[in-house]
Amino acid sequence: MGKPRTRRGVDWSCMTRRHENQAESLATDTRDVDIRLTFVPPEDEPATGELDLEDRQALRRVPGFSTDLTDISEVEYRQLRLERVVLVGVWTSGSAEDAENSLRELKLLAETAGAQVLEGLIQRRARPDQATYIGRGKVEELRETVVATGADTVICDGELSPAQLRNLEERIKVKVIDRTALILDIFAQHAKSKEGKAQVELAQLTYFLPRLRGWGGSLSRQTGGRAGGATGGVGLRGPGETKLEIDRRRIRARMAKLRREIAELRANRETKRLQRRRNAVPSVAIAGYTNAGKSSLLNRLTGAGVLVEDALFATLDPTTRRATTPDGRTFTLTDTVGFVRHLPHQLVEAFRSTLEEVSEADLVLHVVDGSHPDPEGQIRAVREVLAETGAGDLPEIVAINKADIADPVELARLRTLEPRSVVVSARTGQGLPELLEMIAAELPRPAVEVSALVPYTRGDLVSRVHEHGEVLEIEHTDTGTRLRARVDPGLAAMLDGYALA
Template identity: 45%
Template sequence: MKQIKNNEKEKVFLVGFDTNRKSDITTEDNIKELAALARTANADVVGQAIVRRGPINPGSFISKDKANEIGDTCREHEITTIIFDDDLSPSQQRNLEQITEIKVIDRTNLILDIFAGRARTSEGILQVELAQLDYLLPRLTGKGINLSQQVGGIGVRGPGEKKLEYDRRKIRNRMHLLKNEIEKVREHRQRHRQKRQDNYLPIITLVGYTNTGKSTLLNNISGSDVFVENKLFATLDPTTRRVTMPCNRKALFIDTVGLINKLPHQLVAAFRATLEEITYSDILVHVVDISHEHFKNEISSVEKVLEELKVLDKPVIFAFNKIDILKDKSVINKIKKQKTKSVFISAINKQGFEELFKAIDGILKKGIKAYNLKIPQDRNDIVSSIYEHNKVLKTGYKENNVILRVELNAADAGKLKQFIIRRRKKNNG
């Protein structure tokens, strides 16, 4: 069996299984997405097969004959990896490798591999390693390791690949250690969040399917430089940017990891600390690639994860992106009738941002009132903090005081109570 080097372009073969279940997304669509995932993992997709006949074989998922046939094709074309679109059980994976004599991985394994290659921050690296080990553990046989661990390449790259002996006890210990480390990071994040809440700034989180343009949007509303790429899962770790909106209100915008159909449960579990950011936001901006043929299904996939995180009760604005390349513009009017809180943008051309900000401002305004404050001039610290965090409508000076008209939420109004100028009630008598 050929050893695969880390940066070598692997030739891969994709396999889908048509269950004949009625759904808008066909097996072909799933395979198309699987091919995009494979290319993201630096693989060269050489062939594919969609198995349409017969029930699922519990031992080898597809029939032995079909597996043999695929094995022959792969050897003929020097293909080193077969990727199944469906989750394989550890024994199915092993049996398929025995029949085909080729390394076999599944979609989950592939996604884990991409995440492993993308993780940059210490938190991301810990989380990916945990997810990889969680996936690996049930796949260790009594004899030790299966083919994928022997030949290397896609499926075993990244943190989990470290010279860790494939020994169950050692893996369990390592997982325990990782969980503790992740918990520490989580606590640190919580303290940080507390600080952020103390000087209240509204938090707007960009969520959405992978490759819809979340990072492009963040870059173009904040003038920052977050990594953008036409590949899946360009972003893993949440990036936060402070943005002053045209209405002069300041807010924190957070870019998050893109979601995908059939997102491995190991990843959702391991990335809970990262995804938790979403739980603390005031508004979700759900970025949708309206030019994508199946954008409605992508919305549902994202909503499924949001439901799992129990955040669907938060105000959501749908930002339908990439209108610059949308061919059938009539779609826009149809959506407008169905979804009230939707804006249509082109993140790349900075189009439609005004509408987006207006929608955000509209939601934030609720529960916010305008107050007149009188602050002694020597309390410049307070004045600048207000300028920093709140929307100031008017500024003036009177004697040795700064007079501000400013929008405050209830919490901030409480903190600044001593400076609020109370209007005297009119005396009617």
């Protein structure tokens, strides 16, 4: 065989033996990969007594973590060329279950982006390391895991600073991204409308601008030049513009253009909202955690035909449809983008015009996944974003969805925690009549009560009363339609000529 080949001091024959040993250990179960929780106290952490010694020394194994590829043939897999990723998180507070749920959510995000998850690591620390996020010692262990699994990407469950990103890539020798970049990538894949694409691009540029890196002196334009002169000569050694500065200037110019485009599209959206207000049509905004079933609920209530997919952030572009309460009043339902824990600030800012659909609504229909392991955490995350967008004080109804697959005990507990809630199933239709009754009770009612005898030649007015008002009494007589109803001031003025004394 000869002397084993080495590269940069690495014995590749050892790695071959390591892969063979790993293949034997994985032969019994090729689908389960563990989340390993290790506790290495770095130098900047507090004394050992401040964190339980048992937690520091424990090794927690969570089965069923690998990406399931059983439905993809080998040829299809080679064509897809899925990125092989290792996830890493820092557990700073809360319970071990909270840390595992956060990493499981990161796994779903990675799979939605088109990656194959190989392994997940969680480290117990008081706070992330300022230089490498996980600490110097842990970086070496992470490097060994990357080499052993053959991963080509590491995804961190948090937002990395430019220095942390650079240090990790230099030491691990593979691509490193953080949770924010991952979510931005998913948004870029799912954006379809012009406004959605512009918002996603603006968020991406905002994120990447401080993370631009130069590529050495070969791209530098700091020195002026003249024909035949290496240094530019006397008086020509000016501080030219570097390639990095040019990139930053172009990005800022592009960001300014995107903001102008979004402002124009925002004006169009505001015009539509004003038209609905002029017609006194109450509005209900569907908000909730990503993949909670918001689009499925919209389809069930209105027949909208919106894309429904078991994936995170399948809906980015808001969809508005008309619906009717049991007492005949018309209102609009708007499906909005889903939220997630630690939603990147860049996305909140870029999607502010879309999120205004929620803040301008009369009622928020908060959809919760009743089958999720941590529904309370999802509720808190959604309400944090709602408060940030100015919708925290709006009336709210909590629709606990997926009742057909959720634990009944868990559903009862959630109803106790959320008194203004109803258990529903968008798939089977369970609880939807009760939900519509709650929506009808919470929607604002027209302000003016009128009594009028409308001639049959003005059937359009009666139709508008039915559509935009609340009919209290109605009777068809020989001379016209006698009705008593509550309507908005504009419609009341139109009925004033037929008012009864």
